[in-house]
Amino acid sequence: MLKIRTYGILLLMLCVACSNPDSTPEDTANDSTQKETPPPSSSTKNIVFFGNSLTAGYGLDLAEAYPALIQAKIDSLKLPYKAVNAGLSGETTAGGNSRIDWILKQPVHVFVLELGGNDGLRGIPLEETEKNLQKIINKVKEKYPDVKLMLAGMRVPPNMGKQYSENFHKIFENLANSNKIAFLPFLLEGVGGEPELNQSDGIHPTAEGQKIVAENVWAVLKDLL
Template identity: 60%
Template sequence: MLRKRLIAALVLVALCGACTNTKNDKAETQANGTTDEKNAVAQKHILFFGTSLTAGYGLDPSEAYPALIQNRIDSLKLPYKVINGGLSGETSAGGKGRIDWLLKQPIDVFVLELGANDGLRGIPVAETTKNLQFIIDQVKSKYPNVKIVLAGMQVPPNMGSTYANDFKEMFPKLAKQNQIELIPFLLDKVGGVPKLNQADGIHPTAAGDKILAENVWVVLKGLL
């Protein structure tokens, strides 16, 4: 009889322990789930919207400057995910046509790098200005609290001094008018430097994109 009682007691203890472990496991799972949900909610998005310079033409995707910015962000454990919205050959008019599609995802920081192809094609500065303003307005309208950075560009002097100057001044004027941040010249220390550009003399090498990432980071880091 004593033996049966002892066995019954041991079984009861085992069952209680199993119940306790199950409750603990369930509580831990719920806690982890809550943490994951908080992390998902806390994560913010940076959209780089631009041309082949942003897309990383001729480079491995990991070498493009937006990817390098993501690496910097990860190293600092900041809750931002970079989205590369660069498209080779994109003009300001093309960007105007596809911005709404990209804004379907939540955006907290918007980096606008458009205009370079307009300049190379000699598109009137007034037209490019109008298109860039439209894009800025669309972004602000969809996400009123978004932080915007405009990447300044320049064109070669063979486009004519008047056009080149008007094009260069377009970016600071837009930045001031819209009260947004400005990268004075995205290709600073890279444009016109043969060893930092690919054979076409237009698109940066991997080493060149590292400098582009630094040019961007100088302005971007204050917004994060």
Template identity: 55%
Template structure:
């Protein structure tokens, strides 16, 4: 059975661990695991408003035999994702892995080199479980106030990993959402319900093309 890994980035949540949401669409369906942070977890929103749940609705509407599992944990980093990827995959594993992590790395000023190493490690662990797993890495970008050198170095990590590890790439998970007051909650970090819809619309074409 093919495995598709899609890695999603998390944003800063101010600490704490979010709730792992598993959306099961029935027996016999293939599995899409979204490994992410508070953006994926849907911080501040109802579970059904987070983009993984919205992607599930799109799957169901088109009659695609996939279940979407939301493995978003608020405050998580790529190091946290590396520690929990085996647990998140579980015995069933996944057909698709979306890696949406790294946002918290950047907001904490962590080394881009370490973020890169952690992402490569997540990919390696996923493929160790299934060599045919498909992987999508969702990139993240930092605000300009962190300095141009760091911002560019951080941004370059995701396409670099995608190229070296031969995975699919979504250049920026928050394209059109990050920095837009109308699409974010009062903290200006976490997408609101409309922002989550925009993320789902951005992810969907890329994800659908991998199925």
């Protein structure tokens, strides 16, 4: 299990927000959900990365986001999988629950769920966040019973309140255990709070930071392939 780093957590306050009204067309154009990809061959299995700005690769080229880096690993190993980046900046669990039906119109063999950070930063009741995440998991399982799932955990800064912060992080572990799915405790392990691995806003990972995120994800994901 990856060691959870606690210092520098305050720099994560807006790490997945990207939902402010000041976002520009250039910003939203980077969201992978607005880019069409050719359909995979019949022998290729889809890995859908469903998340927010961290998955979308906010501020970077789509090729620098961790799903694309995972695809490079897959290609180097000649595995029959296609990484589908379904990240959307500013996404909350409620938004994800509304959007998931559209995403599930394509075949899904492996599903990586990375949502919840924006809920925590907004102080949304923990019960709502957990309920929405469970709904997403249920919908994926119902549509594709043989799907393999992975859940990526997130943390919120302590200024949200110690109890809220601690209970927020527990949501992910509880969901992973109750649904018996693969679990990554902290997506930004080794990146959060490291100035040199974040963009000028001190919030979003740089290309180098995304490489570490990709390694974090791959450490868990590889066992599902």
